[in-house]
Amino acid sequence: xxxxxxxxxxxxxxxxxxxxxxxxxxxxxxxxxxxxxxxxxxxxxxxxxxxxxxxxxxxxxxxxxxxxxxxxxxxxxxxxxxxxxxxxxxxxxxxxxxxxxxxxxxxxxxxxxxxxxxxxxxxxxxxxxxxxxxxxxxxxxxxxxxxxxxxxxxxxxxxxxxxxxxxxxxxxxxxxxxxxxxxxxxxxxxxxxxxxxxxxxxxxxxxxxxxxxxxxxxxxxxxxxxxxxxxxxxxxxxxxxxxxxxxxxxxxxxxxxxxxxxxxxxxxxxxxxxxxxxxxxxxxxxxxxxxxxxxxxxxxxxxxxxxxxxxxxxxxxxxxxxxxxxxxxxxxxxxxxxxxxxxxxxxxxxxxxxxxxxxxx
Numbered sequence: 001x002x003x004x005x006x007x008x009x010x011x012x013x014x015x016x017x018x019x020x021x022x023x024x025x026x027x028x029x030x031x032x033x034x035x036x037x038x039x040x041x042x043x044x045x046x047x048x049x050x051x052x053x054x055x056x057x058x059x060x061x062x063x064x065x066x067x068x069x070x071x072x073x074x075x076x077x078x079x080x081x082x083x084x085x086x087x088x089x090x091x092x093x094x095x096x097x098x099x100x101x102x103x104x105x106x107x108x109x110x111x112x113x114x115x116x117x118x119x120x121x122x123x124x125x126x127x128x129x130x131x132x133x134x135x136x137x138x139x140x141x142x143x144x145x146x147x148x149x150x151x152x153x154x155x156x157x158x159x160x161x162x163x164x165x166x167x168x169x170x171x172x173x174x175x176x177x178x179x180x181x182x183x184x185x186x187x188x189x190x191x192x193x194x195x196x197x198x199x200x201x202x203x204x205x206x207x208x209x210x211x212x213x214x215x216x217x218x219x220x221x222x223x224x225x226x227x228x229x230x231x232x233x234x235x236x237x238x239x240x241x242x243x244x245x246x247x248x249x250x251x252x253x254x255x256x257x258x259x260x261x262x263x264x265x266x267x268x269x270x271x272x273x274x275x276x277x278x279x280x281x282x283x284x285x286x287x288x289x290x291x292x293x294x295x296x297x298x299x300x301x302x303x304x305x306x307x308x309x310x311x312x313x314x315x316x317x318x319x320x321x322x323x324x325x326x327x328x329x330x331x332x333x334x335x336x337x338x339x340x341x342x343x344x345x346x347x348x349x350x351x352x353x354x355x356x357x358x359x360x361x
Contacts, residue, residue: 020316031072036079054092109122125206130176144246161326183214226244228248249276252265280311293335305354
C-alpha cells in the first residue's frame, strides 16, 4: 500500500499523539478498541424490560465501562483474561438501539417512525444497512491514513453543496449487507493494513443499530472512527460512549439560520456543540471545519472560538479548504464559487486568533 509522506511523519508529531494518544495505542495494538472491552463487560437485562429501565442500566454500566477501560489501559487487568459474558454492555446498546428504531429518534429530527414497520423518515433508511463502497481511503487526515472507509447510504441532512450527494440522497442503489458480512469487511480492511475502520456516508447515524450488531462479530482489534455530521440525538451520543474510539465530527455552521438555509438543519448549534462535548468526554476527537465562501465571520470564526474555549486549544482541528460547488449549490448565491485566496488566509488567521495549537489545513 502506498503511503502519503505526512501519514508517516505524523507518527512523530508529539502534539497529534498527545491529542489522540489512545487512538495511536489501539492503532498499534498496544491497547484494545472500545468495542472489544464493551463485549467483555457483563450485564443482565430482559427483552421485556422497559426502555427507561434499560437506559438506567446503561448509564450505570457506562461508568463501569470507563473504570474497566482504565484498568485495562494501566495493565491492572488483561482483556484476554476476562470471560465473554452471556450478555454484554454492547448487547445492551444493541437492544436500546432496536427500541429506538420503533420510534426513530437517532438524529436531532426525531422523526418518530417505526422503521421495523417499513416506515421511512427524513434519512430514508430502513432496517438493513445499505453500503455504497468499502475501500482503503488515502485522502483523510494523515493520522487516519490509510483509513478503512465504509460508505453507507442515507443522511440526516440535505446540504445543498454535498459532495457525496449520490450516496447521501440515495441516488445510488447500494448493496445490503448483513452484520456478519460487514464484520468480515471490517476485518479485511484491518488485515490489509488500515489504521482504523471509518464509518461514514452519507451519515452513519441512521445505521447505529446495525453498526453495533456488526461489531459484535468483529474479532480483530481496530479503532472505530465515527465520521459524522454531528447532528445526532443525545440518545445516540450516549450509545456511542464505550463504542467509538475517535469522533471525527463536522462542525459546519456557527449560526442556526445558516444551518437551516444551507443544510435544512434546525437546532443545529445546540446539537452540534452538545455532541462535540460528548465526544471529548467519552473518546478522542478530530474536528472538521469546512470553510464556506462568505461564511467566515458568521460561521468559521464562531466555530473556532467555541472549539478553543470549550474543547481546548490542543484539540485536533482540520480547517478545510476543499469546498467546491456540488449538487444544488447553485441555489445558494455565495456557494456558487470556490474560496478565494483571501478567504483561506482569513481562516488561518481566525484559527490562530482563537489560540488553536493543533490545526491543519
